[in-house]
Amino acid sequence: MPTVSAGSGASLTDIYYEVRGDTASSSGRESDFNTPVSILMIMGFGATLDCWEPQLDGLLTHQASPGGASVRACLLDNRGVGRSGCPKARQAYTTTIMADDCIAVLVCHTTFCIKHKDGPWR
16 A cells, blocks of 8 residues: 655545556656656545546547557555545645645646545536
């Protein structure tokens, strides 16, 4: 079960994540054309990373097509959801702390982010 520790003090917890698609190692240089496009997929609060399956299937199918870009998708369960830890302190669930969770999971130089909306825009 891949996890990474994120936060500090009362907000410290383990964040569960999975990497799918092109997970082959590369040189790590941004100029390396063999480096896959990396996408961080963040589900809205209350839903697990499993909810990305339909979209993930489409991304990985495109990757397999001739001329398709090599894709690496990184998915995570937000803190308090699914297989991630659940800190008791209410202040452990700010958007800033949850953004720090995402940064703790990222290991790629260039990453695009896809976020599922948490609720109505105000």
